[in-house]
Amino acid sequence: MTEKAILGANIAAYGLAIAYALNRKTTPVEELIALRDTARGIVAAQGDLIAAVRELETEITKQGGSKAGPPPADERFVVHIEGISLSDTLKAEIEQALHAAVMKEVAKIDHGGDLVATPLSQAKLGPSVIGSLFPPPVMGLVAYPPNLR
């Protein structure tokens, strides 16, 4: 535990060292290169830290070690390309394509949760709001055809 805490502190301190070097303006390029290479090494050594934290949370909860509920999920998709330089236009296009690809996959998600019985689904709230299975009740916006408004 102590070792991990010290490691974390070192990384934070290293970030500060980089910020200080950048702000100083007179920092020689050799020093900047050394800072960059060390920082790259630190980042590469972390692996997929986000996934690791998620797994730790799961395990801690499983063992009853956490009183608080799990934090809200926060998914992140990263493509790391090292060694090539891309124009801002191309980067924006890639970003847009990534977003579209993710959304297309999201659109396919079907957990079947609407078929699960919940306190609201089992309540007799009237056929026009909720409760009956056939026809399926609709909770929310139902637009009349324009000629009936």
Next chain:
Amino acid sequence: MADAKGPALCPSSRCEEGNILLGLVNAQGRVDFIAERLEIDAAFVAAAYEGRPPEQRFRFSSPCLKRGCEKWDGERCGVAKVLHERGPELLANEPATALPRCSIRPGCRWHGEYGDSICAICPWVITERGNRLEALVEQAKTET
């Protein structure tokens, strides 16, 4: 109630281009909300309609139509009214949870009418419930 930019937003709307994707129905029958406002485009709508009706799997938001919607009771949203009146009693045995992170709360029709109390009930709302029998038939069709 409404956003400074526009009319009040219905939090249980249809899957149509330009609407906001509010959240996803999880396996427990509750909605996991998306924290940031996410507008859906034609590609999302097309992909979503390839599966079961998207209103059974997601929650969407769009401007409230008021009297253009059959749920409007003349003065307010009829759905929100029923949820406000019956929700607390129906969910009395459910553990209290923090308010979900929601991308439309400041402009939400339901929140505007009933405040934070309706946000505790909102995750239980599924716009359109599927029919288990129909789902099993569909599943059998795809498996054969």
